[in-house]
Amino acid sequence: MSKQKRVISSILLTAFMATTVFSMTGQVVYGKDLTSELQQKDVNISQSMKAITEDVNSNEIVPAEIIEASKINTDKVSSANKSKKLVESKNEILVKYKSKSKANIVKEKILKNKQVSKFEVKNSNKKFQIDTIEIGESDNMKDVLEELQKNADVLYAQPNYELNLFDVPGDSRFNEQWNLLNDGQAICGQTGIEGVDINVLPAWDIAAGGETVVIGILDSGVDTEHLDLNGNIYVNENEVPGDMIDNDGNGYIDDVNGWNFYDNNANVFTGAEFDSHGTHVAGIVAAVANETGIRGVASNVKILPLKFINGNSGTTEDALNAIEYASMMGVKIINASFGSTQYNPALEQAMNESGILFVTAAGNIGVDCSNVSIYPACFEIPTSISVAATDNRGNLASFSSYGSSIDVACPGVNILSTLPNDQYGLLSGTSMAAPQVAGIAALIMGQNPELTSEEIIARLKNNVVKSNKLEGKVNTSGRVDALAALNNVAPTYEVLPIPTAINTNGKSVENDINILSDNSAASNGKITKPTVSDSVYGISKA
Template sequence: MKKSLSALLGVSLLVFGLTLGAESSYAESSTNSNVKKATQQLNPTIQIPASKVKKKEKNLFSGSSKKETRRGKITEADAKRGYIKDEIIVKFKTNKSLSSLGDKIKVKGLKLNKTLDKKLGIQTLKFDTNVSTMKEILKVLNASSAVEYAEPNYIYKPAAVSEPYYQYMWGLKNTGQYIDGAAGKKGIDINAESAWVKTKGSASTTVAVIDTGVDIYHPDLKDNIWKKPGEIAGDGIDNDRNGYIDDVNGWDFYYDDDEVYYDEEYDAHGTHVAGTIGAKENSTGVIGVAPNVKIMSLKFIGPDGGSTDGAIAAINYAKSKGVKVSNNSWGGGEYSQALYDVIKSSNSTFIAAAGNDGDNIDSYPAYPAAYDLPNIVSLAAIDNQGNLGDFSNYGSKNVDVAAPGVSVLSTIPENSYAYGDGTSMAAPHVTGVASLVLAANPSFSSAQLKDTLMKSTTKLSSLTGKVASGGLVNAGLAVSADIDGEIPGVSLNGNSISSTLNASTDKDDVYSVKLTKGEKFTVSLSGAAGTDFDLYLYN
């Protein structure tokens, strides 16, 4: 027997601050993109003319041969296979470890490679491929009483495709301007200008770009790159003793070094994503959805993709720095329990591209977007007419919202700009909006942030039955909406949540929770002397 419970807190004008105590693979193809000089003068509040746009076709989203001197862990053969041939990810049961496997360690050539999450007990092991195949080793380990689960170290790739070029950043403001000879539809955008009246983001909000690298020297990005307090660049010392030497702007988990930007072609994808999120308003180039935020570059994707353990390490790095939102424009591999567990425990909102196979991922799941976790916001891509991109995955259950993802103009390395298509390009629009919402509501939990993004969308008939919200993300509504004051309320998915009310701007908070018969639900209210408040329970 389960019942739904909604709690509404009502507060009179006597209250100023009242505290309530109380989440199929898609390895995207990389094809040549089309780029075009963008010299047209645009509204300066939306986009500054691009000062340097690539004039020839180039592959924005693939690797480069320039890094041959720095060998990554993933081989071309691994990339084709979909996982690293001699590595497995294992979660041991409580009080169990590698030694608990006994003779299997020696027989299978098992040895510890690295500990990915000490608290969750997740590790990467290596094994002797001359002794066992991947299938055999997984069968043995998953049958062991010491192991909770064992799985391959899957490989992920950027969720981007390259389509025709476009002239304007229509995703921020669509006036019906012509894009590649066809008129857009006025209002099919994220309503950025309305949001910017209230906030353009905060420098105290750091967004993790978990991707390829980011050109931290790009004129539109350099002033918004996250810098780690207390870390001294180039001294060769792990100043804060976190295991990463000189991690001033983030870390490269593919090559395991501090070089978050190295190559013009290899790091184009992450740079394009970063520009859509947070390109600075500086009278040059483009502008991001949240032009005042800080970008943390966490590379885990190399020329041949990125691995599960690299993704896990990046997510945990962001968690250790208190990052509340991350952009994840990548996917591939099968269901990974380890990745699921780490995303769930990340204490952040995980923005995930749905993928570019044109599939319904309710029926053919694409991960990580299709993980059933309350802190994942997955998204589809639309064009400037409001139609779902013909490449975009969708799903009324596993895809939450839609965002501009066709012909998106953004930054690429070496002071340049280019257009790109894909759910990779849609994701940073949502991440940018999430950053604006956090700037306006810094105490928001991941549940509140997700509810806000989903309940403030612009409803489009083209998205009915395609995404759970049925709508296009709307920045203006999201930063101004009092989502947590509406019935049926913000879903409570964790063990507890706290919030602050305000007599003028936030008089009510509503939460909903499913309880099994016999479970207890506790609410504590506190305020200054003379505080007046009311607690209502429904159902």
């Protein structure tokens, strides 16, 4: 079928990404100019970045401030780690006797009273006179500890707790990932508020995701050779690369790393001009934890490229085929950073019947979804969660769609992630917010594989950080919190400062606010340019 016929027969879906792209050099590039700009490499992370940003409401181009490199606040990291419940060895106990000569008496009493299968000294610290006791794998640690602690010959007994370094990721540009650790650093000239992030560092002490969790990137293509992505790309072990044979009999030839549904071939990356969005999303989810670049929210999961968008748009038909394929390949979570204002029952059915957990972007048209619905974000599917975007001060992003049909909020302004050809860049949009929630869902799934998709979504929604800045903006009134969702314990309510008008001229602020003025584009010498435009066939980016 020709591409023209495919567009006519299906609804166009557009990627929710703010149109401004910041390359590593800090230069702004648009559309087709992106490929050449992304070839520039080796820029020091402390270099000042000049940029221009696009006002999503007026599309007026205005200069941005200089990005400031900021040192990570290790005090916050330390306190976050301290909040984690210490991990204990399942079968090792440290015992301090009042007198070492009583050790055998204590042992005999434990063996007699508790009928443990094993109570042996694994190691003795001579300096501190502490024994490491090993009990049987099936023995009840709690019962043994209680028996020891009430023994008159024992000074104290405790589990052999695991101790962890209070470290931060060593990825070279981690300090720019305010969404993961906001210590008040300035991004694009805006100073953040400490703690307004997804609280993922202490969550990493508990879970990393696990290689058995596969996340589908239902998007444009992914640069699978990127240094920060290659190690986490899903590999179909049942397929022989390059032999042009469908070795696993799934109907797709040489689908070693996913499938390109737009071109109907195994090439999931066709170039920076077409596949920057998917590459950026993939890095947010699962960039490798190493000494290079950035770190993904779930750096130990596998990502499966499901390319159905080329550039900015794709068809419902290709999306349905991609979802079907994902289900067949064992994908557990799909990130869906795309959408349309047209209700799409075929897409709704495919998502609902796939058995996959979907994370959807709320959309970038900056309106209440009660007035202008965005799909798939507004589908009422129990295994889907929708995400709005916030900035580094906890405000709902000016471009983000919102409303009672949107579930949660997550950072989505100036998010650093991977770009094709081993590059990195800042992008803004609900497209950047959704994959962080997908990553947190993967952390929960890896730690608690018995949970259903509905139960994971409930954890995400029930354990948000409720904020005064998000009341009435999303139905949970809160921002996702990785640690809270993992522990299934709701955090405390967050009250953030809201700017207030200061009257320095003795005038009535109320009167000034009520003065009528014409704010139309025409009256202010501006030309209107819609964020999206309707067509006979659907919605496409303007």
